Amino acid sequence: MQSIAPVLEANSKPSIWTPGSWRHKTAAQQPRYRDEDLLEASLCQLRRLPPLVVPEEVEDLRRHIAEAGSGKRFMLQGGDCAEQFSDCTPDAISDKLRILLQMSVVITHGGRRSVFQVGRIAGQYAKPRSKDTEMMDGVAIPSYRGDLINSAEATEAARRPDPRRMVEAYFHASSTLNHLRALVVGGFADLHHPERWDLPGSTRDIEAYRRILKQVRESIDFIDAIAGTKSTYLRTGEFFTSHEALLLPYEEALTSKDRDGAVHYNLGAHMLWVGDRTRALEGAHIEYLRGIRNPIGVKLGPGVSSEEVRELLAVLDPGKEAGRLVLIPRLGADHVRDSLPKLIQAVQTSGHPVLWSCDPMHGNGLVTARGLKTRDFDQILSELRHSMEIHRALGSNLGAVHFELTGQEVTECLGGSQRLSELDLHRAYETGCDPRLNQTQSLEMAFLIAEMMGDRTTQ
Numbered sequence: 001m002q003s004i005a006p007v008l009e010a011n012s013k014p015s016i017w018t019p020g021s022w023r024h025k026t027a028a029q030q031p032r033y034r035d036e037d038l039l040e041a042s043l044c045q046l047r048r049l050p051p052l053v054v055p056e057e058v059e060d061l062r063r064h065i066a067e068a069g070s071g072k073r074f075m076l077q078g079g080d081c082a083e084q085f086s087d088c089t090p091d092a093i094s095d096k097l098r099i100l101l102q103m104s105v106v107i108t109h110g111g112r113r114s115v116f117q118v119g120r121i122a123g124q125y126a127k128p129r130s131k132d133t134e135m136m137d138g139v140a141i142p143s144y145r146g147d148l149i150n151s152a153e154a155t156e157a158a159r160r161p162d163p164r165r166m167v168e169a170y171f172h173a174s175s176t177l178n179h180l181r182a183l184v185v186g187g188f189a190d191l192h193h194p195e196r197w198d199l200p201g202s203t204r205d206i207e208a209y210r211r212i213l214k215q216v217r218e219s220i221d222f223i224d225a226i227a228g229t230k231s232t233y234l235r236t237g238e239f240f241t242s243h244e245a246l247l248l249p250y251e252e253a254l255t256s257k258d259r260d261g262a263v264h265y266n267l268g269a270h271m272l273w274v275g276d277r278t279r280a281l282e283g284a285h286i287e288y289l290r291g292i293r294n295p296i297g298v299k300l301g302p303g304v305s306s307e308e309v310r311e312l313l314a315v316l317d318p319g320k321e322a323g324r325l326v327l328i329p330r331l332g333a334d335h336v337r338d339s340l341p342k343l344i345q346a347v348q349t350s351g352h353p354v355l356w357s358c359d360p361m362h363g364n365g366l367v368t369a370r371g372l373k374t375r376d377f378d379q380i381l382s383e384l385r386h387s388m389e390i391h392r393a394l395g396s397n398l399g400a401v402h403f404e405l406t407g408q409e410v411t412e413c414l415g416g417s418q419r420l421s422e423l424d425l426h427r428a429y430e431t432g433c434d435p436r437l438n439q440t441q442s443l444e445m446a447f448l449i450a451e452m453m454g455d456r457t458t459q
């Protein structure tokens with residue numbers, strides 16, 4: 001006998017998805033543009049421009065993520081909290097690529113897993129803010145929402161959202177990605193060229209890093225000798241980009257159908273993630289993300305419930321496909337032991353094959369007495385260590401990490417082997433938003449990750 005279909009309430013019907021169907025939902029954290037014509041002209045220009053990435057690369061990343069989920073690979077995601085247009089310089093870009101590659105060598109060597117890199121780069125220009133305004137000399141002005149939306153300059157006029165910035169962001173992302181691709185194709189990541197990989201200084205970690213590099217090079221020489229050809233550590237296209245899918249008109253404009261017209265890709269980045277503040281199940285961000293083929297990261301803050309996670313999984317990954325979802329808890333060192341086990345168990349019983357990551361940055365924010373946002377290296381490490389232990393204890397796999405970091409010697413986070421204190425922070429505090437690990441702290445973190453992953457130490 002045919003069953004009678006249940007009567008669904010109007011808003012619980014799975015409605016038809018289009019790149020613009022999010023417009024029927026409530027969209028958090030969106031600017032209000034005053035000039036509708038200018039907005040439409042900017043979006044029209046964006047829709048005509050060539051894609052930044054191609055579907056084949058997105059599919060490659062999906063395969064890598066599926067393998068990281070099952071423990072064959074490891075994903076290192078990192079970069080600035082907020083990229084700024086002024087960071088689009090050869091040195092800033094190559095420094096970011098270099099630190100991610102250096103960390104990958106250390107993690108691959110000690111953790112015995114092939115590491116692939118996903119930069120928070122070439123499009124990470126929009127920021128969710130907890131307040132719409134901030135006080136400047138006693139006057140409330142709109143908050144800075146990232147270079148994609150307004151200017152960091154603290155004046156009323158500069159903070160007005162300008163839709164032309166979306167086009168500017170596209171061109172900055174495109175220049176950044178062009179340089180990244182040229183570096184990779186040109187052999188920047190090739191371990192046969194030690195001078196490109198070296199680090200200045202002689203701290204304990206740098207010496208250990210040099211020893212690893214020497215061993216890795218000897219192994220490569222050995223393999224080259226056997227194969228009779230030169231192997232390359234990183235093939236073209238192995239570096240992936242990601243950003244938070246926050247400004248939905250921009251993301252919609254960069255969305256297109258594949259050649260067969262069967263699926264849609266966002267071709268502004270390989271991977272997108274949804275922030276903890278915009279992942280409401282019925283909200284516009286989840287509506288947009290559910291329809292694109294790209295792998296999706298979902299940030300999970302301490303307020304998330306197991307039920308919410310189950311619902312998000314059902315909406316974003318109805319087909320239970322490996323490579324589709326990366327769950328990124330950012331619970332904080334104080335909450336991780338209470339909250340993470342329940343989330344892992346909820347996912348295990350749901351049967352969705354996710355890749356688990358850990359963002360040990362966003363749940364561990366501190367503000368100094370002088371009002372600077374910072375984070376403490378030990379707390380970051382503590383959240384990561386607990387996460388890894390909890391996954392192991394529950395028979396789950398932590399297959400990725402997510403950091404805010406930079407290849408430059410900034411002084412934004414406390415601690416690490418340089419023992420940076422509050423007094424040091426003012427020396428090179430350069431972030432456009434949240435504090436990042438500097439080059440030394442990032443490398444040290446890589447050694448600690450490798451040590452946690454491997455069953456032997458790396459030194």
Ligand code: PEP
Pocket residue numbers: 081128244274275276277299300330362434
């Ligand atoms: C971020 O990744 O910069 C961010 C804002 O994260 P979250 O949404 O987890 O706070």
Ligand code: CO
Pocket residue numbers: 081082362404433434
């Ligand atoms: Co941040």
